[in-house]
Amino acid sequence: MKSAKITLGVLILLTLISALFAQQTLSYSAIIILALAGLKFLGISYYFIELIKAHVFWRFIVAAFVFIILAIILVIRY
């Protein structure tokens, strides 16, 4: 359960960093914001749902899903 507490702290931190980058007018802000969203997605699925303890297939398929969706959005966006 210690890992869930650490994950909570990291997720809050990543949310705040995303909000900060959203205020910037940098051309690559969207890349950073979506990358942070991907990390948050993995944090929730691996440590809150405890997929980290599941078979490697489930860890892989969740990571592949979020990578593909975010990559498609970024490719369309740029």
Next chain:
Amino acid sequence: MESAKIDYKNIFYPPGGILIWIVIFLELITFGMALVAMAYSSKEEPEVFHSSRLLLNSTIGAINTLFLIGSGYCMAKAVHYFKVNNLKKASLFLKLTLLGGLLFIGLKGVEYYDKIEAGYTIGYNTFFLFYWMITLFHVIHVLVGMVILVLVFFGICKKGTEANIENIEASAAFWHMCDLIWVLLFPVIYLIF
């Protein structure tokens, strides 16, 4: 109460069971495709999407993210305490999880009220068409998740409960799915256009 050990390393037994994961992936793919469609439409009308995105309150979106993340943490704690047969703490964390959901719905209601008052309804432009459809669909999932958690709560509070860990984990996985969807919706709808 059943306390059988589940072999999580078995490919057919992800947390909550394989059936809830089929549902989760179908939902994630549906929302993912909607977000891809939204990004594609933004290429056709970039100015409309940018100016409309600025009409959203990203602070409310960020606070709602914190509510859902916090309730996700409480859900994880509730499952943990259920596993170690501490039903008192499990029900306490379930209540906190539900509180997080209620706060999310309440703040979303305030946001929707503001948008409707300002005239930014579903027919206002393409951006708001996507905004309303995707976020409302997500809110429906949160409401369904809360109903499931209320049923779980009453289930584990009942004396001589027959609730088993697989059902609790499946309900928790559904609730976490709402977090997962929101974690993708928030940056795409509120931040990147």
